[in-house]
Amino acid sequence: MGRPTEVRVRVPASSANLGPGFDSLGLALSLYDDVEVTATTEPGVHVEVSGEGAEQVPCDDSHLVVRAMRTAWAIFGDEPAGIRMRCRNAVPHSRGLGSSAAAAVAGAVAACVLSGREPELEREALLQVTAGMEGHADNAAASLLGGFVIAWEEVGNTSARFHAVRLDTHAGIAPVALVAGLESSTKTTRGLLPELVPLPDAAFTGSRTALSVLAFTQRPELLMAATEDRLHQGYRRPAYPASADLVDALRAAGTPATISGAGPTVLALTADGTVPAGLDLTGFTVLPLPVDTVGAQVEIA
Incomplete structure (x- = not known):
């Protein structure tokens, strides 16, 4: 794909642990944050936030979505000179529904697209970025992949690598x-x-x-x-x-x-x-x- 200048990303909430599966089980839920990002030739970051957390989150470079984009661009390259971003949040903050993971996934996926890459082909890299920011992969994997996920971390001598498998949830749940x-x-x-x-x-x-x-x-x-x-x-x-x-x-x-x-x-x-x-x-x-x-x-x- 070419390099688009504008992308919209919709990311679901998630529930992690699901009882016994501490840091390893996650479930994607139909409640969504929507993020629109435009790459600009003018340097700087402009952020607008509405909905959940609008009065609490920063509207500058320290916004979690912006930080996730920059972490992803460190891998994908092609960071634009500036960005304009609009967030419409429905996932409650600090309630146990994966709001921070949803923000990280939204930013990483947006950066991937604006770098001219296909998110479907970059899921491994996207998981490393988002789970790395979270410190565990259960919420991030659920928001990225949907469905029911099993996540785990492989710790090496110098770094950790995150993995996740997505499974279909029974229709009776x-x-x-x-x-x-x-x-x-x-x-x-x-x-x-x-x-x-x-x-x-x-x-x-x-x-x-x-x-x-x-x-x-x-x-x-x-x-x-x-x-x-x-x-x-x-x-x-x-x-x-x-x-x-x-x-x-x-x-x-x-x-x-x-x-x-x-x-x-x-x-x-x-x-x-x-x-x-x-x-x-x-x-x-x-x-x-x-x-x-x-x-x-x-x-x-």
Whole structure:
């Protein structure tokens, strides 16, 4: 392809961990950030942001999408003299729905296109850029590839390399996000995790992670067992007790549920896009979000 001067990128939200799959399982969800980027011959960066986070994110070179573009251009080359960017955000920030990964994917994919390259052919490089910025690949891979992803990191002597495999999600799974009104910091919730966990808990969580692959792709009736976790959610409970209580209530009512990513949003894995009646949902917004099957989408203007 030639080098276009304008590109639009649509990137889905994501839910990571999905219970036991800490830093390794992710699911793309049908809630999207839209980014338009124009390459200019005039130096400088001009950023406009609307929607989620508009009052909080920077509108200069430090914007995460801009930083992702520049990280990608360090690989692809052909960075333009300047850029104009417009972001329309629908993914809530600091809620456990992968907003930072979505921004990184949007920027890396936009840079790829503006360098005259095909994102489909550069997925490996795009994953390294976006997962590298995140420090793990679960959210980034889900936003980039869509569907259900298994992600892992291969650590070498001098560097780490990220990998991901995308699988189709069973059609009988209808996720519902219960979006918390309060924000949560990934750095803070990671700080609650212990350096060591008991061997029985590690073995338990490993078995549930393996079961998750089967449950999400072929046997959704196994999701209740497959989403059990002893590795991280219990340790993080003090950071969002209301979310943890809601997970417990959903599971007690027969609906598989987990903390979404670092929280505090709760992800319910329903069969019909509805949650059981009678739950106390004070402080949460119920948002049915079908699985996104496409991942990052590109439109060249």
